[in-house]
Amino acid sequence: MPGHADALLTQLRRAVGECNVLTDPAAMEGFLADWTGRYRGQADAVVRPRTTEEVSRVVGECASVGARICVQGGNTGLVGGSVPPPRDDTGQPVIVLSTARMTDIDEVDAVGRCVGAQAGATVDAIDGRAADAGLAFPIDLASRESATAGGVVSTNAGGIRMIRRGNTRSQVLGIEAVLADGRILRRWTSLVKDNVGYDLPALLAGSEGTLAVITRVLFKLVVPPSAATVAVAAVEHVEDAIALIGAASSRGLTVEAAELMTEAGIELVHEHGQRRPTATPAPFYVLLEVSGVGDIETTMAELLDGTGGLVDAVLEPAPARALWGARESHTETIARSSTTPVVKLDISVPIRALPETFAELAAVGTTSDFPCRPILFGHVGDGNIHVNLLDVPEEHAGTVTDRVFGIVAANGGSISAEHGIGRAKTAWTHLGRSDVDLDTMRAVKAAFDPQGLLNPGVIFGLPAP
Amino acid sequence: MPGHADALLTQLRRAVGECNVLTDPAAMEGFLADWTGRYRGQADAVVRPRTTEEVSRVVGECASVGARICVQGGNTGLVGGSVPPPRDDTGQPVIVLSTARMTDIDEVDAVGRCVGAQAGATVDAIDGRAADAGLAFPIDLASRESATAGGVVSTNAGGIRMIRRGNTRSQVLGIEAVLADGRILRRWTSLVKDNVGYDLPALLAGSEGTLAVITRVLFKLVVPPSAATVAVAAVEHVEDAIALIGAASSRGLTVEAAELMTEAGIELVHEHGQRRPTATPAPFYVLLEVSGVGDIETTMAELLDGTGGLVDAVLEPAPARALWGARESHTETIARSSTTPVVKLDISVPIRALPETFAELAAVGTTSDFPCRPILFGHVGDGNIHVNLLDVPEEHAGTVTDRVFGIVAANGGSISAEHGIGRAKTAWTHLGRSDVDLDTMRAVKAAFDPQGLLNPGVIFGLPAP
Incomplete structure (x- = not known):
C-alpha cells in the first residue's frame, strides 16, 4: 500500500471512527466478492459511514488524494458492479464504501404518500x-x-x-x-x-x-390493491402467456405481476424441494397476479378457461406464497446447481419478439460444443428474460455471452434489461449504444467525476493497462 | 449582422433550401415573440429544416462559427423559452431553428404500444x-x-x-x-x-x-378507458375537492383527470361565453374525470352525495366537452382579459399545503398596493396551481412574482411545476435548487454544449453584460 494510503486511512478513521474502517483481510473478505462468486476485487479498506455527512467527509478525503471509491449496498448485484476491480493499475488507494450502517427510515408521509x-x-x-x-x-x-x-x-x-x-x-x-x-x-x-x-x-x-x-x-409509496389473486397457467407456447396477460387487461383486471418460467426451471426448483405449481407439466408456466374490483377470482377463472394452449392452471388468493416460491427460488437454486459460476444475463426484447427469442435462447444449450444448460425465466410483461447458463466452462463464458447477445441484438433487444452493466458487460455496450451515445455518457461521467474516482471500470470498463 | 453571419446563412440555405431560411423581418415576426406577448427576441434568421439530417447540418454549421440556436416548436410555451433573447451581447449570429416542417408521424406499433x-x-x-x-x-x-x-x-x-x-x-x-x-x-x-x-x-x-x-x-401509447364520466362539483373548500379525489380512488375508480377552478375563473370564462358548469355558484369547482368497470355513473353520483361542502354538482359521460370547455378556455380568456401582459406562474406544493397556499395566493390580489387580479386554477391532484395575475403594471411584475414565489417556497413548493424556467424564472431558481445543484446542472450543460450555443439564457440566465 503506498504511503499516502496510510495517511488516507488515518483521515477516514477520523471521519467514521476506528472500528468502521476495516483493513483486516478476513473482515474485508465478504465485501470483496460478489454474490455470484464470479467477481472478486481488492481494496485497501472497507469504510462504513453512518450519515450523509460522514459519506461527504470520506469522499472528500478520497478526492484529495485521488483514491478510488467502490460503493456497496446489499451486494446482491449480478454484474460485478458492487465490488472493486480485481486490481488497480493506477497505484491509487481503493476503498469500498459500504452503506450497511445507513439504515434509517423516516416516518411515512401518509398524505404525500x-x-x-x-x-x-x-x-x-x-x-x-x-x-x-x-x-x-x-x-x-x-x-x-x-x-x-x-x-x-x-x-x-x-x-x-x-x-x-x-x-x-x-x-x-x-x-x-x-x-x-x-x-x-x-x-x-x-x-x-x-x-x-x-x-x-x-x-x-x-x-x-x-x-x-x-x-x-x-x-x-402506493396504495396496495384491496384484493388480488394469483394464477399459474401451464401453457404450450410463450404466445399463450402473452395473450393471457392482454386478456386480463382487456377484462378490466389490473396486472400486478406477470412472470414466465420454463419446464426446465420448474423441474430444477422442484428437485430442490419446491412444490410444482400445477399437477400437469407444460413447456411454459406463467404466473399472473391480478387485482380489481368485483369477483376477480371468477373473472380470472373464465380467462383461464379461454386461454389457448392451456395445459393446467391453479388459482389462489394473494399472496399465494407457494406459487410465488417456485418463481422466487429460481435464482438461488440455479446458483447451487451449476458446476461452474453461472453465466447470468438479463436481456429484454420487444414483446412481439419474445417467442422467437425464447426459442433461440433455449437452443443455445443444444448447439454449443461445450456443456451449457440454459434456464430462462423472467418478467414476461416487460419483455425481460433472465438468461442463466449453467455448467459453462469458465473459458467459454465470453463465447456463450457473445452468442446470447448476438441473438438479443438480432431481435432488437437490450443486453441489460434491469441488472445494469457493472463490470460484467462493459465489452458489449456497443451492441445497444452508438459511439455518439457512449461518448455523451463519458462526457457526463467526466462532468460529475473528472478524476474518475467513483466505481472505476463500471459501465465504461477500465482503461487498457 | 457580422460578416460571418452572411457566410453562415449561405451554408444554412445549402442545408435546408433557400425558402426555408427566413430573414425578412415580417416573415420572422411570428417566430420572435412568444404566445403571452411578454417575451420578444432578435435573430438573424429563422431556419426550418425538414429532417434530422438537416438539423444536424444546421447545428454543425452554427457550431463551426459559434452561432446561437434557439429551438422553437409550437411556440406555446409560457416562460419565454421558445424565443431568442432580446439581444445577444456576444456579437455572434443567432438563429431560430423551427421544427414546423418536421411533422412526420410513423405507423403505430399496436403490439409494442x-x-x-x-x-x-x-x-x-x-x-x-x-x-x-x-x-x-x-x-x-x-x-x-x-x-x-x-x-x-x-x-x-x-x-x-x-x-x-x-x-x-x-x-x-x-x-x-x-x-x-x-x-x-x-x-x-x-x-x-x-x-x-x-x-x-x-x-x-x-x-x-x-x-x-x-x-x-x-x-x-396507452389503452384509453372503455368508459369514463366527468363530474364537476361546486364546493366550499379546497379540502372538499381533495377529499373527493381520494374517495374516488378508494371506491376503485380510476382518476383520469382532476382540475380545480375558482369562482373568479368561472365567472370570467362565463362572461366570455362559456356555460357555467353548475347552476349554483361556489368558491371552488373541481372537475373529475373517472373511469372504471361497472356502473361508474352511479358510483360517482354516490360519491358526490357524500362529499363535504358540496354546493352543486353535474355529471356527464366523457368527453363532456362543455364541462371541459369551462376549464380549457381559462388560459385564452385570461390572456384577453388583462390590461397588461399576464404574470403567469405555475407552481406546485405538497397536497397537504394546497388549501393554505390557495388562500395565500388569492390574498395577493387584496394585499397589493397596485392593481392585481389573481385567477387560480390547476391540476389539483398533482398539487399544481396555475397562478395568473391580471392587470399588474409591468413595473411591478417582478415584485408580485417575488411575493408569489415567497408563498410557494414557504409552503415547500416548486416555482415551476410543469412550464419550466425558460427566460422568465431564471432569477428564482435558487428558491428550488441549492448552489451545489445549480453548479451540477451547469457542469452537465458544459458537457453537452461547451460553447453555450443552444438556447442561450434559458434555465441559467444570460451572463451579466
Missing part, C-alpha cells in the same frame, strides 16, 4: 414501514431482504412489480447524494411536478454509482 | 394517429393543436392526464437528438427495460433545449 430512507435500508424494511401506514413500497424483487434503497436506485431496478408500477427511477421523488468532490447534492420534496432544470435524480438512477454516492432517497 | 414522431408533430396529430389504432397519446393539454412532440418533451409537460399517466418524461421510450456539435444521438427501441448506462432521454426531457435539439421521439 412517500417515505425517506437512507441508502442502506433494505427493500423489505422500507416496505414494512410503508405497510404500517397502509401503503406499499412500489419496488419488489426476490432479493428484498438484502437489496438496499441505494442499490435499487443506482441500478434502476425493475423487479416483479414493474409491469404495474414502473421502474425504480420513476419512484424517486427526492435524492441526497455526495458528489465526487465530497459536496452534498440534495433535492428533497414530495412534489410530483417540479420542472426546475435537469432531472438529476433521474440521471443518478441507473448510473450504477459512477456519478455520485447516493446517501438517501425519498420514494413514492 | 408506441409511435415515433418528428419533433414538430402536434400532440393532437399524434393522438389522432394513436386513436386510429385504438390507442391514445398519454399526454394531453389545452394547447394540443399547437404544442409539439419536441416541445412537450423538452419541457417535460404535465397536462391534464398526468395524474393518471405520469409526466412526459415517463412516456419517452426512445429519442433522436442533434448534439451541439451536430452529431446525432439516437436511442430507438420499444423496450421498457434497457439499463445500459445513463438514461440520456430522461435527461433531455425537461432540459428545455439547452442540451441538444430533439428531432424525433418514440412515445408510449
Whole structure:
C-alpha cells in the first residue's frame, strides 16, 4: 500500500471512527466478492459511514488524494458492479464504501404518500414501514431482504412489480447524494411536478454509482390493491402467456405481476424441494397476479378457461406464497446447481419478439460444443428474460455471452434489461449504444467525476493497462 | 449582422433550401415573440429544416462559427423559452431553428404500444394517429393543436392526464437528438427495460433545449378507458375537492383527470361565453374525470352525495366537452382579459399545503398596493396551481412574482411545476435548487454544449453584460 494510503486511512478513521474502517483481510473478505462468486476485487479498506455527512467527509478525503471509491449496498448485484476491480493499475488507494450502517427510515408521509430512507435500508424494511401506514413500497424483487434503497436506485431496478408500477427511477421523488468532490447534492420534496432544470435524480438512477454516492432517497409509496389473486397457467407456447396477460387487461383486471418460467426451471426448483405449481407439466408456466374490483377470482377463472394452449392452471388468493416460491427460488437454486459460476444475463426484447427469442435462447444449450444448460425465466410483461447458463466452462463464458447477445441484438433487444452493466458487460455496450451515445455518457461521467474516482471500470470498463 | 453571419446563412440555405431560411423581418415576426406577448427576441434568421439530417447540418454549421440556436416548436410555451433573447451581447449570429416542417408521424406499433414522431408533430396529430389504432397519446393539454412532440418533451409537460399517466418524461421510450456539435444521438427501441448506462432521454426531457435539439421521439401509447364520466362539483373548500379525489380512488375508480377552478375563473370564462358548469355558484369547482368497470355513473353520483361542502354538482359521460370547455378556455380568456401582459406562474406544493397556499395566493390580489387580479386554477391532484395575475403594471411584475414565489417556497413548493424556467424564472431558481445543484446542472450543460450555443439564457440566465 503506498504511503499516502496510510495517511488516507488515518483521515477516514477520523471521519467514521476506528472500528468502521476495516483493513483486516478476513473482515474485508465478504465485501470483496460478489454474490455470484464470479467477481472478486481488492481494496485497501472497507469504510462504513453512518450519515450523509460522514459519506461527504470520506469522499472528500478520497478526492484529495485521488483514491478510488467502490460503493456497496446489499451486494446482491449480478454484474460485478458492487465490488472493486480485481486490481488497480493506477497505484491509487481503493476503498469500498459500504452503506450497511445507513439504515434509517423516516416516518411515512401518509398524505404525500412517500417515505425517506437512507441508502442502506433494505427493500423489505422500507416496505414494512410503508405497510404500517397502509401503503406499499412500489419496488419488489426476490432479493428484498438484502437489496438496499441505494442499490435499487443506482441500478434502476425493475423487479416483479414493474409491469404495474414502473421502474425504480420513476419512484424517486427526492435524492441526497455526495458528489465526487465530497459536496452534498440534495433535492428533497414530495412534489410530483417540479420542472426546475435537469432531472438529476433521474440521471443518478441507473448510473450504477459512477456519478455520485447516493446517501438517501425519498420514494413514492402506493396504495396496495384491496384484493388480488394469483394464477399459474401451464401453457404450450410463450404466445399463450402473452395473450393471457392482454386478456386480463382487456377484462378490466389490473396486472400486478406477470412472470414466465420454463419446464426446465420448474423441474430444477422442484428437485430442490419446491412444490410444482400445477399437477400437469407444460413447456411454459406463467404466473399472473391480478387485482380489481368485483369477483376477480371468477373473472380470472373464465380467462383461464379461454386461454389457448392451456395445459393446467391453479388459482389462489394473494399472496399465494407457494406459487410465488417456485418463481422466487429460481435464482438461488440455479446458483447451487451449476458446476461452474453461472453465466447470468438479463436481456429484454420487444414483446412481439419474445417467442422467437425464447426459442433461440433455449437452443443455445443444444448447439454449443461445450456443456451449457440454459434456464430462462423472467418478467414476461416487460419483455425481460433472465438468461442463466449453467455448467459453462469458465473459458467459454465470453463465447456463450457473445452468442446470447448476438441473438438479443438480432431481435432488437437490450443486453441489460434491469441488472445494469457493472463490470460484467462493459465489452458489449456497443451492441445497444452508438459511439455518439457512449461518448455523451463519458462526457457526463467526466462532468460529475473528472478524476474518475467513483466505481472505476463500471459501465465504461477500465482503461487498457 | 457580422460578416460571418452572411457566410453562415449561405451554408444554412445549402442545408435546408433557400425558402426555408427566413430573414425578412415580417416573415420572422411570428417566430420572435412568444404566445403571452411578454417575451420578444432578435435573430438573424429563422431556419426550418425538414429532417434530422438537416438539423444536424444546421447545428454543425452554427457550431463551426459559434452561432446561437434557439429551438422553437409550437411556440406555446409560457416562460419565454421558445424565443431568442432580446439581444445577444456576444456579437455572434443567432438563429431560430423551427421544427414546423418536421411533422412526420410513423405507423403505430399496436403490439409494442408506441409511435415515433418528428419533433414538430402536434400532440393532437399524434393522438389522432394513436386513436386510429385504438390507442391514445398519454399526454394531453389545452394547447394540443399547437404544442409539439419536441416541445412537450423538452419541457417535460404535465397536462391534464398526468395524474393518471405520469409526466412526459415517463412516456419517452426512445429519442433522436442533434448534439451541439451536430452529431446525432439516437436511442430507438420499444423496450421498457434497457439499463445500459445513463438514461440520456430522461435527461433531455425537461432540459428545455439547452442540451441538444430533439428531432424525433418514440412515445408510449396507452389503452384509453372503455368508459369514463366527468363530474364537476361546486364546493366550499379546497379540502372538499381533495377529499373527493381520494374517495374516488378508494371506491376503485380510476382518476383520469382532476382540475380545480375558482369562482373568479368561472365567472370570467362565463362572461366570455362559456356555460357555467353548475347552476349554483361556489368558491371552488373541481372537475373529475373517472373511469372504471361497472356502473361508474352511479358510483360517482354516490360519491358526490357524500362529499363535504358540496354546493352543486353535474355529471356527464366523457368527453363532456362543455364541462371541459369551462376549464380549457381559462388560459385564452385570461390572456384577453388583462390590461397588461399576464404574470403567469405555475407552481406546485405538497397536497397537504394546497388549501393554505390557495388562500395565500388569492390574498395577493387584496394585499397589493397596485392593481392585481389573481385567477387560480390547476391540476389539483398533482398539487399544481396555475397562478395568473391580471392587470399588474409591468413595473411591478417582478415584485408580485417575488411575493408569489415567497408563498410557494414557504409552503415547500416548486416555482415551476410543469412550464419550466425558460427566460422568465431564471432569477428564482435558487428558491428550488441549492448552489451545489445549480453548479451540477451547469457542469452537465458544459458537457453537452461547451460553447453555450443552444438556447442561450434559458434555465441559467444570460451572463451579466
